Amino acid sequence: MATTVTAPSPSAPSTPLLKDELDIVIPTIRNLDFLEMWRPFFQPYHLIIVQDGDPSKTINVPEGFDYELYNRNDINRILGPKASCISFKDSACRCFGYMVSKKKYVFTIDDDCFVAKDPSGKDINALEQHIKNLLSPSTPLFFNTLYDPYREGADFVRGYPFSLREGAKTAVSHGLWLNIPDYDAPTQMVKPRERNTRYVDAVMTVPKGTLFPMCGMNLGFDRELIGPAMYFGLMGDGQPIGRYDDMWAGWCMKVICDHLGLGVKTGLPYIWHSKASNPFVNLKKEYKGIFWQEDIIPFFQNVTIPKECDTVQKCYLALSEQVREKLGKIDPYFIKLADAMVTWIEAWDELNPSTAAVENGKAN
């Protein structure tokens, strides 16, 4: 556990980027002590705390932060029967925070993630890097071998078509983790002592048509561009599966981004992931997912969204129909999930009426 930081470190920004346009969404069931270490970087921003588990428990938010906090009672009150789509006893509940946010951008981080250091020993301002990633274009149509061409010191390489150098809007910025890597339970069991010590100094766009496992521990996104696709599914209590919330959101999100011509970046920033969850508990949660993903991946690899779907909501609803039809055969869970996906969109549009009909770019 990090010691209390009382003064901003030298690396804290003087004018925080997007101070009034970004919310930090944090799911928690324990406490928010980790925020002390992040204070120099997070304090200027508004926090949305989604308290999972027992709503009667008081979660102490460190002083000086501007926040709103929602527990299960709040979620039920705000969404009524639609609250059924928000998971309980799983960090998937964080997506409620995405829904109630009124900002353009969201950064979400787990409560066991701390400030990492770059190879020079300097504290990494993960939020600042996510913002840079989101504010600069992506390059999904052709892989730039020098990675992010918009980064200082880099550029497009020879052979990169000039017509593609404007890039696409960036919808998602997927960060990574030093120390405890995000492995599944079987890998954790086989390699309990493995730590990620490799700092890969790159941000890159995940190519169009390519799927990846999106981890929700250290994630930024443009809520206006892709928010409704960031539903973290039905996990936890009463559900046959856990630890696939971010995966599910990532696959849905990527398919929709590909359809709408939006970009997804992965790589920097790194955070320091301190806590390895119990692999036996994880195995129980993931077990079904490990088998189901063998069918889920081909599903997402082959899914097509109708051309006329030109908003995220329309894409998402079209996707839910196909989930129901194609994945419903594997397990009735997917029919429930398809229903929940529809409920999510209804709830999203209810809480975000002005964006309900926003066009998000050309559909392919």
Place this chain on the structure above:
Amino acid sequence: MSLEIQDSEFDIVIAALQPNLTTFFEAWRPFFSRFHIIVVKDPDLDEELQIPTGFDVKVYTKSDMGVLGDTSINFSGHSCRYFGYLVSRKKYVISIDDNCLPAKDNGGLIVDAVSQHMSNLKTPATPFFFNTLYDPFRKGADFVRGYPFSLREGVECMLSCGLWLHNADYDPMTHVVKRNQRNTTYVDAVMTVPLGAMMPVSGINVAFNREVLGPVMFPGLRLRKDGKHRWDTLEDIWNGLCAKVVCDRLGYGVKTGLPYVIRSDVEAGQALESLKEWEGVKVMDDVLPFFQSVKLSTTATTVEDCVKELASIVKEKLGPQNAIFARAADAMEEWTKLWESHGAQSS
């Protein structure tokens, strides 16, 4: 699924575009000395080559190229290395430009680019799903949560594309506009280029499985004003796109990232001259959509079949747009013939 690869299965192919290779070979000595090396002299280079002793080297010149008889393939400039690919009898080839030296990694250690390429070719590629921790077979890494288990075996890596510090492989416009920019970021990663994703393969620092990929490693596309500087050419870019399409079709992998080499400044200041007639500006805008949409038939089950089919599609679809594409298609067909008669052997 790591393959056992011996040093004796590798050839190092160096295209000599400058006569004095002393500095080059001395710098690479610790890493090259245990390999057989093929040096191919640019047929337009008149001066005698200077190569230090102590290497197992065979030099090929313009007169050796005569063994091919009358061929439409132009081996001048950077394309001369492809002659080396033809005459090599090894399973694997590593090729590095003669203005590149060993780089240092973030810890200050000199990078053995040859070993890194070997490692890339030895370990599987993972084109079907992107691993966010990059190469899962690297020490200290693995597949992340959410990576399907059925895809963790990977496929054989056929092409390893390395990178360059200092003088990066930019087009001439970028060289001119960012004349002082040097690539100083050492990105400590190797990754597989996903299935369906296209990328510009730079010939400056590559390695490949010659036995399998040889028929698609050709100098096909020549710009009208093809020159001696890398930025005056697109042959490697074209070659890489063809190779990627074929690899995707046949289930082979392509990796990019490490190793780095350090590329000298020598050419950087001369890019301005190339801009006047630089055809490359428009070419890629036509080329890329073609490669993104090309579909090879399921009956093409070998690299040769794929190349022949690709050549005919290029002739049909791109040929009418620009004569350089029609010539590229011819070169591709010619290469398959040359490969059959001169290349398709290993020892």
